[in-house]
Amino acid sequence: MGAWSARHRKTAVFGWLLFVVLAAYLGGVHGSTKVTDSESMPGEVARAAKILDDAGIKTPAGETVLVQSAAATADDPAFRAVVEQTAAAVRATGKAADVRSPYDTGAVSADRHSALLQFTVVGADRDEAVANVPAVLSAVAGVQAAHRDTTVEELGEASSGKWVQDQFKNDFQRAEWTAVPLALGILLIAFGALVAAVLPVVLALTAFIAAGGLVALASGMLHTSDDASSVMLLVGLAVGVDYCLFYLRREREERAAGRDAATALQVAAATSGRAVLVSGVTVVVAMAGMFLTGIADFQAMSFATIVVVVTAVLGSLTVLPALLSMLGDRVEKGRLPLLHRLRRPDSAAGAGGRVWNALLTPVLRRPLAATVLAGGLLLGLAAPMLTMHTANLTFQQQLPADNALVATSKRIEAAFPGSPAPATVVVKATAIDSPAMRQAIADLQAKALATGRMHGPIQVTVHKEQNIAVIDIPLAGSGNDAASTAALTALRTDVVATTVLKVPGTEAPVTGSTAGSHDFNRQMSDAMIPVFGFVVAFAFLLMLCSFRSLGIALTAVVLNLLSVGAAYGVLALVFQHGVGASLFGTAGVGAVESWVPLFLFVILFGLSMDYHVFVVSRIKEAHDRGLATRAAVSYGIRSTAGVVTSAAVIMVGVFGVFGTLSMQSMKQMGVGLAVAVLIDATVIRAVLLPAVMSLLGERNWYLPRWLSWLPSLSHGAPLPPVTPAAADPAGLHLPDGPFPSDVRV
Structure with a gap:
């Protein structure tokens, strides 16, 4: 793909622009079909919405x-x-x-x-x-x-x-106007040149625009939602910039090492291009697990994320090589002298970084101690996860504490307990106006009040033509506490079952905010194991095929689970227990939004592979060309340190922007993602990964004979040789092998 794009660069560039314009235009003309109420919730709530x-x-x-x-x-x-x-x-x-x-x-x-x-x-x-x-x-x-x-x-x-509608619009605009300049600023520091910094942002934005049009076009078959658009921007900008960053930095590194422009592009395509492809497929597989939840909102978010990731991968592997071929060394135009000198990809400081060198040296010297300390730290961060309580956050919990609507809601709740969260019984009968049904509805009202868990005023609306009655019954409690749940259970299993459901041919599902939260949490609990199993199993298989190594695949899964667990612990600590919540402009609300943990898992499991695939690919490249495992690990970590740092800072910055938004669920999602990526790019990639791989040694590359039938996703072809005049001041460019086993990097 890279070679074709470099040879047909005008076709690739104009073809990409045409694709983006057509997708955006056709999507705008088609419009978006949104998820309906009956699709968005499971259980009795969905049945009630469908009846209506x-x-x-x-x-x-x-x-x-x-x-x-x-x-x-x-x-x-x-x-x-x-x-x-x-x-x-x-x-x-x-x-x-x-x-x-x-x-x-x-x-x-x-x-x-x-x-x-x-x-x-x-x-x-x-x-x-x-x-x-x-x-x-x-x-x-x-x-x-x-x-x-x-x-x-x-x-x-x-x-x-x-x-909520106005706030989502304002927050979404603020996220766009904050995240894009932030990413651009970080890339300016990473590359020290304006053209090189702008390129990944432009490609990420065009990928997001095209993906938005494609999602709208497909919404007739798979309905979309407003949340899907927010998530698509969040993930699309992060991965789009990262994929371009990986590719562009490798091409620049090869040019700095003395390769000609065509060969540098070929190497970047064979190495970073392959890492981008594997990483993108991993994100797609992880997000596909969301379809197992059976909830339309999650399926919409999953599909939107898959589309934007596939589009970003396509742009990185096609139009980016064409643009680099066109620009050549002009990609370094617009140099900012101070930043460019600080960056210097051909220097030891730029390639490994003094901080990374200082950290990696003791890790490789004492890998067991590093593994125990880093593993203990992550397990300690993950410990609060054991106390995590998930719930559909109430109106008061979702909005900022100083919001006027929240203040009004609290006053109404204090004066009229239960009014903010009434339950609604949707009665569908053969003859809603029959004496038997009228008596059953009267019995329902009397029995509801007699429980002491429900109170008046009970409102009954009868639709005679449709043979449907809608009965609103205020519940005790705040809406998502134990009192409300007990009242809902009593209403469903006792009151409704012994009154209206006794009339033959009657349906009477119970809906409302409390019922919705209860049914949603149950669906999430039921879906947790299938989703986790699907994502972990397919990620393991993908790593196994990509690196043809049992050790690498197992390490990838375990390290990702550790970073996700640490993120869960931080979420529970901050948003449930309120520890350090003021740092994020919020307060502990006693619960984590029910969909956030599952969503974070699939997103993080996919995105964590960005760094893992990129770093381990470089380590394997060194090992395949002759370096011993520990030397290969040292080379791989040091040579990718700058890219991983830049990519992580961009992701943390973009996700952190979402942590500043008004809605509590968006805050939790943004902070959870930012914390997990930060942990993944520092503790995992700088300490645990090199320490564990050093301990395993040559066992990292072990593949049992009975698995030799697995397909190989490696690039397979040998890399082109560096020119004899190649300069390598830092000693970090990988020369052509083979290497003696005692080579030290």
């Missing part, structure tokens, strides 16, 4: 206005006047329907100082309701401005949905 979707019943976006006074009660004329003025203002917008006074519904707190005005926002679907809610918010704000001594605040599905 099939019947054409759109659940209206419910809104609530809290009217609260410290001095007056709901019985005072002044309090009543504020409620009536609020109701009139809401109706006057023309964007509200079914406005219900608290004096009609009984939504008045026990101390009579709070009341809830309830209504729905006009809209055929949630998106339309979110678009209509600003007018209602303005009307409520106007009433609040006229009555400073009374609290008048709105909260509901549409208002919170608008905040």
